[in-house]
Amino acid sequence: MAEAGRPSAELRAAGLALAAGKAPFSETVQAGEIVGLSGLDGHGQERFLETLAGLHPPRSGEVVVSDGGAGARVEGFRQAVRHGIAYLPRDRRATGIFPALSILDNFAIATIGRDVRGGLISRRSRRERYQKFHRQLSIVAPNPRAPITALSGGNQQKVLLARWLAHDPRFLLLNDPTRGVDIATRQTLYGVFRELAREGVALVILSSEIEEIVTLCDRVLVFRENELFATLSGQALDSDRVIAAMFGKRQ
Amino acid sequence: MTAVTDSTARRPGIVWLMWRRTGFAPLLLLVLLVLNVVLNPVRFAPGNWGTLIGLAAPLIGAALASTPAILGGRGGIDVSVGPLMGFVNAIVVKVMITELGMSSPFVIVPAALLIGAAVGAVNGFLAAYVRIQPIVATLGTYLVLVGVTLTILPSPMGSVPAWLKLFSGSLSIVPLAAIFLIWWGIRRLPYYDHLMATGSDDRAAYTAGVDVPLVRFLSYVVTGVFAGIAGLMLTALIGSADGNIAPTYTLIAISAVALGGVSLAGGRGGLLGAAIGAICIFLIQSVLTLFNVSTFVLQIAYGAILVIAICLTAIQDRIEKRARQR
Numbered sequence: 001m002a003e004a005g006r007p008s009a010e011l012r013a014a015g016l017a018l019a020a021g022k023a024p025f026s027e028t029v030q031a032g033e034i035v036g037l038s039g040l041d042g043h044g045q046e047r048f049l050e051t052l053a054g055l056h057p058p059r060s061g062e063v064v065v066s067d068g069g070a071g072a073r074v075e076g077f078r079q080a081v082r083h084g085i086a087y088l089p090r091d092r093r094a095t096g097i098f099p100a101l102s103i104l105d106n107f108a109i110a111t112i113g114r115d116v117r118g119g120l121i122s123r124r125s126r127r128e129r130y131q132k133f134h135r136q137l138s139i140v141a142p143n144p145r146a147p148i149t150a151l152s153g154g155n156q157q158k159v160l161l162a163r164w165l166a167h168d169p170r171f172l173l174l175n176d177p178t179r180g181v182d183i184a185t186r187q188t189l190y191g192v193f194r195e196l197a198r199e200g201v202a203l204v205i206l207s208s209e210i211e212e213i214v215t216l217c218d219r220v221l222v223f224r225e226n227e228l229f230a231t232l233s234g235q236a237l238d239s240d241r242v243i244a245a246m247f248g249k250r251q
Numbered sequence: 252m253t254a255v256t257d258s259t260a261r262r263p264g265i266v267w268l269m270w271r272r273t274g275f276a277p278l279l280l281l282v283l284l285v286l287n288v289v290l291n292p293v294r295f296a297p298g299n300w301g302t303l304i305g306l307a308a309p310l311i312g313a314a315l316a317s318t319p320a321i322l323g324g325r326g327g328i329d330v331s332v333g334p335l336m337g338f339v340n341a342i343v344v345k346v347m348i349t350e351l352g353m354s355s356p357f358v359i360v361p362a363a364l365l366i367g368a369a370v371g372a373v374n375g376f377l378a379a380y381v382r383i384q385p386i387v388a389t390l391g392t393y394l395v396l397v398g399v400t401l402t403i404l405p406s407p408m409g410s411v412p413a414w415l416k417l418f419s420g421s422l423s424i425v426p427l428a429a430i431f432l433i434w435w436g437i438r439r440l441p442y443y444d445h446l447m448a449t450g451s452d453d454r455a456a457y458t459a460g461v462d463v464p465l466v467r468f469l470s471y472v473v474t475g476v477f478a479g480i481a482g483l484m485l486t487a488l489i490g491s492a493d494g495n496i497a498p499t500y501t502l503i504a505i506s507a508v509a510l511g512g513v514s515l516a517g518g519r520g521g522l523l524g525a526a527i528g529a530i531c532i533f534l535i536q537s538v539l540t541l542f543n544v545s546t547f548v549l550q551i552a553y554g555a556i557l558v559i560a561i562c563l564t565a566i567q568d569r570i571e572k573r574a575r576q577r
Contacts (some may be wrong), residue, residue: 055458077458077460077481078460078462089455094452094454094455095457096455096458097452097455097468098447098451098452098455098456098518099451100451100518100519101447101448103450105444105447105448108444109444109456109459109461109462110459112444112445116441120440121439121440121441121444170441222466
């Protein structure tokens with residue numbers, strides 16, 4: 001994944017306004033950093049994450065993804081993906097899994113090109129690629145050809161994460177990744193996220209669990225009324241302060 | 252961590268895969284086949300199978316052609332398949348063979364494929380990029396094609412070269428096999444996975460980085476190419492040009508596709524199911540004709556089949572869901 005050759009990758013939001021008449025802000029996510037997004041539901045944090053992924057055009061300002069050299073403006077989701085951005089959606093059932101397809105096909109759908117040998121799909125290459133993540137994420141699924149709906153919620157989530165990890169992303173945007181996931185699986189996921197950050201991936205995690213982002217993140221952005229209300233890091237980062245900021249109290 | 256139960260950990264067997272792809276259709280096929288052979292042993296004697304396949308071939312072709320667009324999901328459907336077959340029939344016999352005197356298979360076959368692909372591309376553009384509802388967009392193409400065909404060909408006429416006539420009997424297997432061969436190739440391309448994912452859930456496909464409009468567009472082009480081949484099969488069978496026969500194939504083909512376990516909502520099923528569905532419809536026709544039922548009643552049968560088929564697909568869904576929850 002990330003070697004020393006590309007430490008300066010960064011995802012930058014410049015003068016971004018999330019809704020009409022709201023104060024613009026700028027924010028940069030560096031390689032190896034875990035940034036948390038928090039706020040009461042619907043206060044702009046999700047919109048911010050989706051804007052970073054190119055799913056929404058920003059109201060004003062721009063999102064720039066750069067790999068050390070000149071940056072490229074993010075203008076759409078597929079283009080964002082080409083620049084190494086991966087986005088794990090929140091609603092697993094509606095916009096994540098394909099219930100009719102197998103675990104293996106669910107895993108491979110975003111990276112089908114890598115299984116092509118001489119123009120045709122190699123089932124074997126797909127199985128081998130999957131095996132790697134099967135171990136890394138300890139996915140509990142004896143048979144990769146079973147339909148994905150045979151798995152528990154946590155394991156479905158791991159398969160979706162594997163889908164994007166297979167893409168070798170430099171920026172991993174996670175929309176409430178541990179929602180409806182059991183404790184043991186959460187611990188596994190936290191381990192994976194930290195490991196990714198060590199390898200130089202930049203992670204942005206939106207979470208409805210305050211404890212989770214406080215323990216996991218280097219920095220937490222708290223949104224309120226479609227504006228960036230507070231940025232907490234280091235000593236200032238604890239649950240009480242995050243909650244206070246969510247409700248609009250200045251420290 | 253939640254353990255996965257044994258029933259889901261099992262390797263999916265061939266019966267299960269067949270069931271997933273074709274639903275109730277194989278069972279129905281078996282029943283109908285036995286019924287036909289018992290009721291009408293002369294017509295269904297082994298020596299006549301070639302002729303029977305020839306008679307069924309254009310319907311099977313039309314059903315196969317309808318499938319790719321339907322697999323793309325979100326109302327994907329191509330109702331212009333029938334008229335497109337008629338258009339190919341008219342162009343090939345009236346324009347190419349009769350007026351221009353070109354009868355070489357090396358000209359006619361590529362021309363038919365090209366016409367199919369071009370009409371498919373128009374449908375695909377309207378449905379996937381302009382985003383007109385597919386049934387409306389292809390209904391437009393349907394009407395235009397019917398009109399153009401009847402303008403070129405006000406009354407039935409013409410004859411076809413010997414090589415084409417050859418494919419009217421048991422050799423009509425050849426173009427059908429060609430369609431299956433093309434599909435077999437497509438199934439091995441990344442495109443197939445994208446198509447099934449798009450049909451299964453287009454929003455999830457989009458967030459997985461799939462170029463949803465392009466995938467849908469191409470599904471109409473494939474449908475068009477297959478319809479071109481089906482048009483040639485029809486031409487071989489009737490041995491002339493006739494503008495009035497082909498349009499009727501559209502709706503029967505869609506019934507056949509539904510009967511063959513292809514979900515009209517997209518993302519599930521395949522050509523094998525569509526072919527089995529088409530053969531079932533042909534056999535139902537054959538039984539009803541044996542009882543001297545009028546063609547009007549046949550229409551009633553098609554309608555009933557369509558509704559029943561969709562109900563069966565829903566039942567199949569429910570059974571699968573229950574199997575998953577166990």
